[in-house]
Amino acid sequence: MDDKEIEKKLQDAWEETSKIQPKDKVEKSWQDFSSRTFNRKKKPIKPWHYAAAAVLVTFLSIGGLRMYNNSSFESSIASNINIIENPGNQNKTVYLPDGSLVELEPNSQLEFSDNFKKNRKVRVKGEAFFRVEKDKDHPFQVSCKTTTTTVLGTEFTVKEEISNSVSVQLYEGSIQLNVKDSINNWILSPGEKFVYNTNQLTITAFERFKDFNKKPLKEVINYIQTNYNYKITFPQELLQKQVTIRIRKKETLSNITQILSEIYNLNSYRDENIKEITFK
Structure with missing residues (x-):
């Protein structure tokens, strides 16, 4: 493949990857690059020229992808x-x-x-x-x-x-x-x-609270276990005691744990590895 063929292929690739840029800007950038890369006196092209061209074409491709991503997720977001x-x-x-x-x-x-x-x-x-x-x-x-x-x-x-x-x-x-x-x-x-x-x-x-009115503590524990995916361990002698409590359906587990600890004067221990909270 002679110099002209190499130059023509690189120019085609350059224009293809730069479609998102203004035409005059693409032409100017190509002229600047080709004047430095292809000696008009037709000196032999050095091997590194191929590598430089490949790097530039790859860079333009990545830039095009980023501009596509920016426009695909709300025009006001200008980032990855x-x-x-x-x-x-x-x-x-x-x-x-x-x-x-x-x-x-x-x-x-x-x-x-x-x-x-x-x-x-x-x-x-x-x-x-x-x-x-x-x-x-x-x-x-x-x-x-x-x-x-x-x-x-x-x-x-x-x-x-x-x-x-x-x-x-x-x-x-x-x-x-x-x-x-x-x-x-x-x-x-x-x-x-x-x-x-x-x-x-x-x-x-809609109902944003879960109310327990004079219900066994065990019902509250079951609600927490179902909605927060934690195992709750409470002293057995307290599970049937009645409690009146209102829990916001999106309340944090930490806040619920703190409230129960204060009601029953217990300490709570949370094990994240096995997803379990123990009251003692």
Whole structure:
């Protein structure tokens, strides 16, 4: 293969990988590169020229991929995208760079950018619960299908339904909801559920607490074990004693443990390795 053939192939590759750039910019950059690489006096091409060209073509390809990624996840996000999936059968806890907590349900996916602290926007596929750190200068936004939930600091659940709808349940704080191509927005209060699909939009009340009114302590223990996937060991003589307690459905396990310890004047010991909490 002579010099002209090599130059022609490299130019074709250069233009192909640079389609996303303005044409005049591509032509100028090629002229600069070719003038340095291909001696017009037709001196023999050194082996390193091939390596240099390969490196440059590879670099342009990577740059093109990054620009595609940027535009594919909200035009306002100008950074690489992190994707976290939960293929298992139990909730997966994720801590975002700003300290916000996400409980990702099975078969769900979370996406956020590398510059998340300055651009607190995430996308959910499936279902996730959020406990958002407050930051008045950087609102927290969750996109799911055609809806966007905007918050400053609160606790809520976003769920992508099979019926091509999206539901949002607010446990604490306040959130604003927007729908694509709509000029309206909706403000939710704690205990309200927002459901949207292409045909209708509804806001209804839901029960965000679990109440135990003079129930055996054993029922409370069973509720905790079922919803938090921890084994709870309590003194046998207390299990049948009646208790009246209200538990917020998305309350942290640490807070529930502390409340029970204070009620019964016991110490609790948590073993993360075997997922067990023992009261003594």
